[in-house]
Amino acid sequence: MVRITFGRCSLFLCLLLSALFVTGCTSSKTDPDDMKTVGNNTLNIPNMVRHFEKNKITIDSVHLVRPDVMQADDAIAIKVAGKEIGIYKFNVNIRKQREKLAKIIDENFVYLVGFKKNVVINGAFVMVGCDDNPKKETLEKVFMSFK
Numbered sequence: 001m002v003r004i005t006f007g008r009c010s011l012f013l014c015l016l017l018s019a020l021f022v023t024g025c026t027s028s029k030t031d032p033d034d035m036k037t038v039g040n041n042t043l044n045i046p047n048m049v050r051h052f053e054k055n056k057i058t059i060d061s062v063h064l065v066r067p068d069v070m071q072a073d074d075a076i077a078i079k080v081a082g083k084e085i086g087i088y089k090f091n092v093n094i095r096k097q098r099e100k101l102a103k104i105i106d107e108n109f110v111y112l113v114g115f116k117k118n119v120v121i122n123g124a125f126v127m128v129g130c131d132d133n134p135k136k137e138t139l140e141k142v143f144m145s146f147k
Helices: 002-025 045-054 095-107 136-144
Strands: 061-064 074-080 083-089 109-112 115-122 125-128
Touching: 045 074, 045 083, 045 136, 095 109, 095 115, 109 125, 115 136, 125 136
Parallel strands: none
Antiparallel strands: 061 074, 074 083, 083 125, 109 115, 115 125
């Protein structure tokens, strides 16, 4: 009789530990509903370009790109130090864009034209493609200071 009770307790303990382990291993997901207010959501792409210029980043060229590639609201490609980077602006007032931004935050990368690209995220803005830019540190610092 004691053996059966011990077996049941062991089984229960094993199941409990397994449940705790699985719960602990699941990654926390960014809740899109927690992102309804983002400090720089009212700013736009031209504000970002002026911020770069004000912080002494020489921009060789600027051109529009399709924001729908990432389900964003607006997007540009700027060339700095001979390399293009993309900047995408999400509108967190639009649920679909908020959900996409939450997914990008969770994964910390995006696929563009089939290529996996690391991202830098600052509120409603996502910067793509600065990994191989000679001015990477400066770009990231200025991008993150945009408020």
